[in-house]
Amino acid sequence: MGSLAQSWRPLSVGVIGGGIGGMSAAIALRRAGHTVTIYERADFAGEVGASVSCAANGTRWLHEWEVDVAKGDPVVLKKLINRDWKTGEPVSVYDLDDYEEKWGFVYNMFHRQYMHSMLKDAAIGESGVGVPAKLVVNHQCQDIDVPSSTITFKNGNTATHDLIIGADGIGSAVRGILGIKPAKRPAEQQCLHANVSTEEAVKAGLVDYSQNSALEYWGGQEGKWDKIVLSPCNGGKLLSYYCFFPREKGDYSGHTWGAEDRPVEELLEPYPELDRQVFAHLSIGQEIKPWRLWVHDPYPYLARNNICLLGDAGHPMMPHQSQGACMAIEDAAALGIIFSQSYFDGDVTAALKVYEEVRLPRVTRVQSAAAKAAYNINERIGFSTNTNISTYKVEDEKKKLTIEEMNAYDLYRDIEQKLAVHRGHEYCGKFLNGLPLGMKLPNGVTVGES
Numbered sequence: 097m098g099s100l101a102q103s104w105r106p107l108s109v110g111v112i113g114g115g116i117g118g119m120s121a122a123i124a125l126r127r128a129g130h131t132v133t134i135y136e137r138a139d140f141a142g143e144v145g146a147s148v149s150c151a152a153n154g155t156r157w158l159h160e161w162e163v164d165v166a167k168g169d170p171v172v173l174k175k176l177i178n179r180d181w182k183t184g185e186p187v188s189v190y191d192l193d194d195y196e197e198k199w200g201f202v203y204n205m206f207h208r209q210y211m212h213s214m215l216k217d218a219a220i221g222e223s224g225v226g227v228p229a230k231l232v233v234n235h236q237c238q239d240i241d242v243p244s245s246t247i248t249f250k251n252g253n254t255a256t257h258d259l260i261i262g263a264d265g266i267g268s269a270v271r272g273i274l275g276i277k278p279a280k281r282p283a284e285q286q287c288l289h290a291n292v293s294t295e296e297a298v299k300a301g302l303v304d305y306s307q308n309s310a311l312e313y314w315g316g317q318e319g320k321w322d323k324i325v326l327s328p329c330n331g332g333k334l335l336s337y338y339c340f341f342p343r344e345k346g347d348y349s350g351h352t353w354g355a356e357d358r359p360v361e362e363l364l365e366p367y368p369e370l371d372r373q374v375f376a377h378l379s380i381g382q383e384i385k386p387w388r389l390w391v392h393d394p395y396p397y398l399a400r401n402n403i404c405l406l407g408d409a410g411h412p413m414m415p416h417q418s419q420g421a422c423m424a425i426e427d428a429a430a431l432g433i434i435f436s437q438s439y440f441d442g443d444v445t446a447a448l449k450v451y452e453e454v455r456l457p458r459v460t461r462v463q464s465a466a467a468k469a470a471y472n473i474n475e476r477i478g479f480s481t482n483t484n485i486s487t488y489k490v491e492d493e494k495k496k497l498t499i500e501e502m503n504a505y506d507l508y509r510d511i512e513q514k515l516a517v518h519r520g521h522e523y524c525g526k527f528l529n530g531l532p533l534g535m536k537l538p539n540g541v542t543v544g545e546s
């Protein structure tokens with residue numbers, strides 16, 4: 097694709113929401129030569145203390161954007177381990193030893209606050225390519241006048257931009273302004289999150305799970321909603337536990353993160369038969385908070401005029417593929433490429449159409465795979481390749497999502513293909529929707545063959 101330097105123009109970009117997705121969008125767009133302002137409703141005082149994973153498809157962008165990943169103090173994952181609910185014995189193990197060699201980038205597990213502040217530094221810091229983004233806190237978007245691209249904030253201020261990005265999370269205001277009414281319902285599965293200090297666990301004579309550098313799961317083979325997910329973060333010093341159970345055992349769908357911590361008895365109550373080792377860890381759990389889970393059906397579009405949605409605002413998903421943050425990062429990367437000097441011809445609305453065509457199929461696929469993995473861990477990327485275990489079963493072998501599909505994906509090629517169609521050019525690349533033609537996926541599908 098030739099350079100469009102003549103028609104390219106720098107834009108004034110307004111990003112609504114300064115979470116993981118908003119910061120990523122600011123980094124990608126400042127690097128592409130645009131002037132970015134991030135409007136955040138909060139002042140970040142209430143950031144949540146849990147883990148967030150970043151697989152190779154997210155990590156690759158952190159490197160391309162020259163983000164100082166060490167600031168995030170990650171644990172580099174070496175394994176995915178699925179354990180028996182009662183005995184804790186491994187049932188399905190996916191080795192990540194050759195992961196970096198195969199995919200070029202590691203699988204990181206961050207603490208959310210560390211990841212957020214690492215991204216914030218890259219977005220607004222003086223060093224780095226482009227003009228540092230401006231962060232404006234205590235600015236809650238209330239409305240947008242679409243024809244004039246003017247945002248009105250709850251505090252009465254207004255701002256006008258050439259391009260507006262709604263990165264305002266699962267409860268997005270921008271989504272409603274764009275006319276999307278989510279079909280949503282409280283998930284059948286609920287979640288309490290707890291933190292355990294590795295030092296305290298070891299002092300109490302408990303197993304040191306941090307030694308495994310693994311994302312570990314208890315349950316998931318039984319077709320039940322119960323599941324414990326352990327993610328080590330902060331260099332292994334902190335163990336972040338997501339504890340899932342059916343809604344009839346406790347309904348937190350109306351709770352928010354800001355609410356008071358829940359008592360440890362409430363955390364343990366649904367798990368009388370759980371492996372005693374992990375149960376003992378949960379018994380010393382702190383900062384026990386409900387994580388409100390809602391299922392949203394896919395949205396029909398991601399952009400209108402010169403406004404688009406990004407991250408959870410555009411495609412909230414259940415957490416069971418650990419891909420929510422990665423999808424937000426990929427969205428941001430897509431915007432950075434589409435609005436770069438190589439691809440942007442000055443027409444914002446047309447560029448956002450391409451963004452939508454590139455992103456919607458991919459995020460919808462991950463969204464649906466995440467919903468399936470909620471009650472069947474064999475649908476979770478990694479475990480979905482372990483077909484040799486006795487309890488392996490997926491809904492549809494050919495439709496299952498695999499690590500190969502996530503990590504072999506080439507966003508540049510996907511954008512080039514969709515742009516070519518838009519501009520009436522012939523696309524001669526050897527890729528289909530970002531995947532190499534002829535690639536054999538573990539689900540038996542060969543890319544390009546129907």
Ligand SMILES: Cc1cc2nc3c(=O)[nH]c(=O)nc-3n(C[C@H](O)[C@H](O)[C@H](O)COP(=O)(O)OP(=O)(O)OC[C@H]3O[C@@H](n4cnc5c(N)ncnc54)[C@H](O)[C@@H]3O)c2cc1C
Nearest residue numbers: 113115116117137149237264265407408415419420421422
């Ligand atoms: C239980 C659970 C576990 C998860 N684990 C993982 C994992 O391991 N790996 C992974 O990749 N993903 C994980 N996710 C998903 C991941 O956290 C999200 O997908 C990701 O944080 C989305 O980022 P975002 O920027 O779109 O939204 P958010 O991070 O929610 O940011 C939205 C921001 O917008 C601000 N905002 C909201 N409304 C307004 C407004 N009107 N005006 C201005 N600002 C506003 C908010 O204050 C916030 O700062 C998990 C999710 C859940 C529920």
